[in-house]
Amino acid sequence: MRTLLKNCDILATVNGDFRWIQNGFLGIDGSVIDYIGEEKPAAAYDNEKDMAGKLLAPGLINCHGHTPMVLLRGIGSDLPLHEWLFEKMIPVEDRFSAEDIRVGNLLALLEMIASGTTSYSDMYFETQTAVENAVAAGIRANLCRPLQSFDANEKYADNFRVKQSIELFRNYHGTADGRIRIDFAIHAEYTSFPDIVEAYSADCKALGGRMHLHLSETSREHDECIRKYGKTPAKWFSDLGTFDSPTAAAHCVAVSEDDMDIMKSKNVSVIHNPTSNLKLGSGFAPIPKMLDMGINVTLGTDGAASNNNLNMMEEMHLASIMHNGYTHDPILMKPAQILKMATANGARLQGREDVGSLEPGMKADIIAFDLDRPHLIPNFDPLALLTYAAQGSDVCMTMVDGKILYENGEFLTLDEEKVRYEVKAALKRIYG
Amino acid sequence: MRTLLKNCDILATVNGDFRWIQNGFLGIDGSVIDYIGEEKPAAAYDNEKDMAGKLLAPGLINCHGHTPMVLLRGIGSDLPLHEWLFEKMIPVEDRFSAEDIRVGNLLALLEMIASGTTSYSDMYFETQTAVENAVAAGIRANLCRPLQSFDANEKYADNFRVKQSIELFRNYHGTADGRIRIDFAIHAEYTSFPDIVEAYSADCKALGGRMHLHLSETSREHDECIRKYGKTPAKWFSDLGTFDSPTAAAHCVAVSEDDMDIMKSKNVSVIHNPTSNLKLGSGFAPIPKMLDMGINVTLGTDGAASNNNLNMMEEMHLASIMHNGYTHDPILMKPAQILKMATANGARLQGREDVGSLEPGMKADIIAFDLDRPHLIPNFDPLALLTYAAQGSDVCMTMVDGKILYENGEFLTLDEEKVRYEVKAALKRIYG
Numbered sequence: 001m002r003t004l005l006k007n008c009d010i011l012a013t014v015n016g017d018f019r020w021i022q023n024g025f026l027g028i029d030g031s032v033i034d035y036i037g038e039e040k041p042a043a044a045y046d047n048e049k050d051m052a053g054k055l056l057a058p059g060l061i062n063c064h065g066h067t068p069m070v071l072l073r074g075i076g077s078d079l080p081l082h083e084w085l086f087e088k089m090i091p092v093e094d095r096f097s098a099e100d101i102r103v104g105n106l107l108a109l110l111e112m113i114a115s116g117t118t119s120y121s122d123m124y125f126e127t128q129t130a131v132e133n134a135v136a137a138g139i140r141a142n143l144c145r146p147l148q149s150f151d152a153n154e155k156y157a158d159n160f161r162v163k164q165s166i167e168l169f170r171n172y173h174g175t176a177d178g179r180i181r182i183d184f185a186i187h188a189e190y191t192s193f194p195d196i197v198e199a200y201s202a203d204c205k206a207l208g209g210r211m212h213l214h215l216s217e218t219s220r221e222h223d224e225c226i227r228k229y230g231k232t233p234a235k236w237f238s239d240l241g242t243f244d245s246p247t248a249a250a251h252c253v254a255v256s257e258d259d260m261d262i263m264k265s266k267n268v269s270v271i272h273n274p275t276s277n278l279k280l281g282s283g284f285a286p287i288p289k290m291l292d293m294g295i296n297v298t299l300g301t302d303g304a305a306s307n308n309n310l311n312m313m314e315e316m317h318l319a320s321i322m323h324n325g326y327t328h329d330p331i332l333m334k335p336a337q338i339l340k341m342a343t344a345n346g347a348r349l350q351g352r353e354d355v356g357s358l359e360p361g362m363k364a365d366i367i368a369f370d371l372d373r374p375h376l377i378p379n380f381d382p383l384a385l386l387t388y389a390a391q392g393s394d395v396c397m398t399m400v401d402g403k404i405l406y407e408n409g410e411f412l413t414l415d416e417e418k419v420r421y422e423v424k425a426a427l428k429r430i431y432g
Numbered sequence: 433m434r435t436l437l438k439n440c441d442i443l444a445t446v447n448g449d450f451r452w453i454q455n456g457f458l459g460i461d462g463s464v465i466d467y468i469g470e471e472k473p474a475a476a477y478d479n480e481k482d483m484a485g486k487l488l489a490p491g492l493i494n495c496h497g498h499t500p501m502v503l504l505r506g507i508g509s510d511l512p513l514h515e516w517l518f519e520k521m522i523p524v525e526d527r528f529s530a531e532d533i534r535v536g537n538l539l540a541l542l543e544m545i546a547s548g549t550t551s552y553s554d555m556y557f558e559t560q561t562a563v564e565n566a567v568a569a570g571i572r573a574n575l576c577r578p579l580q581s582f583d584a585n586e587k588y589a590d591n592f593r594v595k596q597s598i599e600l601f602r603n604y605h606g607t608a609d610g611r612i613r614i615d616f617a618i619h620a621e622y623t624s625f626p627d628i629v630e631a632y633s634a635d636c637k638a639l640g641g642r643m644h645l646h647l648s649e650t651s652r653e654h655d656e657c658i659r660k661y662g663k664t665p666a667k668w669f670s671d672l673g674t675f676d677s678p679t680a681a682a683h684c685v686a687v688s689e690d691d692m693d694i695m696k697s698k699n700v701s702v703i704h705n706p707t708s709n710l711k712l713g714s715g716f717a718p719i720p721k722m723l724d725m726g727i728n729v730t731l732g733t734d735g736a737a738s739n740n741n742l743n744m745m746e747e748m749h750l751a752s753i754m755h756n757g758y759t760h761d762p763i764l765m766k767p768a769q770i771l772k773m774a775t776a777n778g779a780r781l782q783g784r785e786d787v788g789s790l791e792p793g794m795k796a797d798i799i800a801f802d803l804d805r806p807h808l809i810p811n812f813d814p815l816a817l818l819t820y821a822a823q824g825s826d827v828c829m830t831m832v833d834g835k836i837l838y839e840n841g842e843f844l845t846l847d848e849e850k851v852r853y854e855v856k857a858a859l860k861r862i863y864g
Contacts, residue, residue: 071810074816080762115807275753278756281762281764308820314749320711326758374851377852384506384509391743419806427810
């Protein structure tokens with residue numbers, strides 16, 4: 001089946017840079033883009049879909065989250081951090097059943113798909129439910145079940161989280177035409193011990209996996225690691241061999257210059273979570289410096305408990321302006337850089353070579369923006385438009401692998417009403 | 433005509449604080465709220481409007497903008513500030529005709545009304561066109577034509593901007609049932625001279641007007657004023673009598689402790705413009721300190737050239753998290769405080785005693801949010817929901833003076849298609 005999207009603007013990638021094609025054509029053969037241009041292609045297509053007034057862009061890649069935490073959205077938002085975490089978040093989360101987690105993930109998928117996310121990386125448990133949901137939804141997902149260990153004497157072979165993680169990898173990695181990838185994951189330095197991290201990192205390397213972890217989210221975490229081990233979390237992970245697999249490090253707010261050198265030399269990808277870092281008072285990750293160093297910087301929403309939504313357009317907007325604010329440099333962050341962070345850089349982090357840009361030969365992971373909205377007029381610069389003016393709700397079509405998942409408010413792969421119904425039941429189970 | 437909005441959640445104000453009424457009723461008699469409660473009122477209403485699944489909140493008040501600058505949206509966004517301003521913004525803006533300005537303002541009204549703004553304060557020229565548009569749209573507006581003077585020898589009586597400003601005040605202040613207010617305005621210290629500011633401020637006071645101005649938006653502006661006059665902009669205005677009228681001061685990023693004392697003692701209201709201050713690299717206005725001092729802090733979008741949209745929900749979101757970021761205090765800014773800044777505090781700045789909260793006796797300036805969207809589920813705390821999770825596009829109804837201006841994507845007072853058509857023509861005139 002070949003489909004031609006016609007009469008639309010396209011943010012194509014040519015030689016690594018965005019090119020704005022106006023009134024153009026994008027051809028899809030099955031799941032793959034086979035044409036982009038200003039001229040109508042000579043080849044015949046089975047379907048032609050008129051996309052006049054729309055802008056096509058690569059699907060957004062949300063590189064860090066904990067999707068089922070949407071069920072915690074807005075709880076205890078006025079409480080101090082300690083009370084919020086220990087009196088609200090953790091006791092409620094402890095009550096989550098596998099079914100609650102399945103349903104929470106589905107609610108998150110609705111939200112992400114409707115706001116233009118075509119691929120996401122997620123760290124949570126009962127991960128098999130997220131695999132099933134992603135397959136049903138048709139979205140791409142890098143899923144993981146993170147290692148945690150709360151007993152220094154625990155043996156590697158006895159850690160049930162490790163077992164689950166490796167079993168997931170063996171069962172699901174690369175399934176659904178490669179849309180499902182299973183990552184290895186270590187929750188964080190402060191929720192693990194060196195021996196177990198070292199053994200798990202060795203297994204990750206031996207099995208050819210990728211690693212996902214939290215790194216120096218706060219100064220407190222960073223400084224306590226130095227007190228405990230005499231080294232920073234980045235050095236600690238590096239010394240334990242964790243970074244010998246391709247690694248995605250979330251937050252990196254409190255990293256040192258030496259940490260950044262390590263991350264650069266080990267090809268660690270960084271996930272910037274602007275809303276979460278500001279809302280929780282974590283601070284400003286040194287993103288401009290990392291970009292200067294050539295570190296692969298991506299974007300994530302984090303969980304809804306600390307955001308409180310999963311809207312990548314909001315993260316793009318924040319990332320584009322917050323660093324200007326404290327550096328007093330109005331052109332520090334460029335719209336093209338921001339969109340790359342949200343697309344191509346995310347694909348690289350996820351270990352996906354066939355998504356992240358609109359080019360012939362790439363998978364058809366495409367989102368369309370409805371330009372016919374008052375706040376998107378005029379359109380002199382679609383990169384500036386997407387970064388500074390557009391909203392997640394301006395996404396009018398979300399396509400993955402050439403298949404439309406969402407269009408004009410309708411979900412085509414998920415049953416929205418059923419999800420709402422199941423969410424209500426889950427909330428009743430959890431909160432009574 | 434009496435209308436009852438029924439079966440909806442309501443963010444009512446009781447004794448100055450928000451109260452969440454669930455499954456409640458809000459009665460309107462003409463332009464005024466006459467009932468709010470959980471029980472159906474005994475009195476009969478001519479109409480009953482089912483608002484199940486919706487949350488009613490007070491309309492948002494955008495306290496600072498330059499609406500016609502939507503026609504400059506996205507131009508030159510990668511250029512350094514000086515080139516952006518002098519090579520792009522100013523030359524293009526110089527080409528604006530009165531008709532262009534009228535049409536630009538209309539486009540801005542569509543955007544603001546659709547994202548929940550029911551009243552706005554605007555500083556621009558050809559102000560009579562904004563008066564006519566606001567009357568046609570049914571929105572509230574505090575409009576002004578700012579004083580500027582580029583010749584130190586110019587006589588007060590010869591300044592055509594002053595003439596226009598005072599003529600506007602005489603002709604339109606308090607018209608359209610009070611929806612239109614005309615403010616006095618001084619663009620900024622650096623675009624004026626002391627004599628003319630002193631004379632104009634005296635006229636403002638004599639005529640019972642309110643003042644709108646830019647104040648210490650950047651350190652450069654602040655420091656240059658000190659070099660020139662030996663005092664800060666706030667002290668300069670205060671000494672010239674400007675603050676003897678109720679004054680709205682936009683930005684206030686670089687104000688000193690003494691400036692804040694002056695502003696507090698003179699009851700100056702502050703307009704916080706989060707996006708603009710971050711995007712332009714101006715910095716972080718000391719908003720938490722001002723709130724602690726009891727200064728009336730409000731929110732604004734600034735013009736679209738430095739934002740690039742007019743979406744008050746985005747400003748609320750940013751104001752709620754950006755100050756947490758650098759203070760490392762996750763509960764510094766409270767959702768209730770943020771919503772007050774966007775509503776009741778804005779009403780106080782505008783000199784309006786009958787809007788800014790949902791209470792019997794207040795004008796029916798009401799917006800409704802559609803809660804039935806994935807990113808607004810669950811709803812445990814509607815204040816947190818509006819501040820952290822909701823988007824401007826979640827507004828499904830905008831009402832001013834009891835009249836619906838916008839509902840479910842349709843504009844009921846403005847002809848959206850005609851505006852689009854006129855905007856296209858204006859863009860062609862301006863850009864060729």
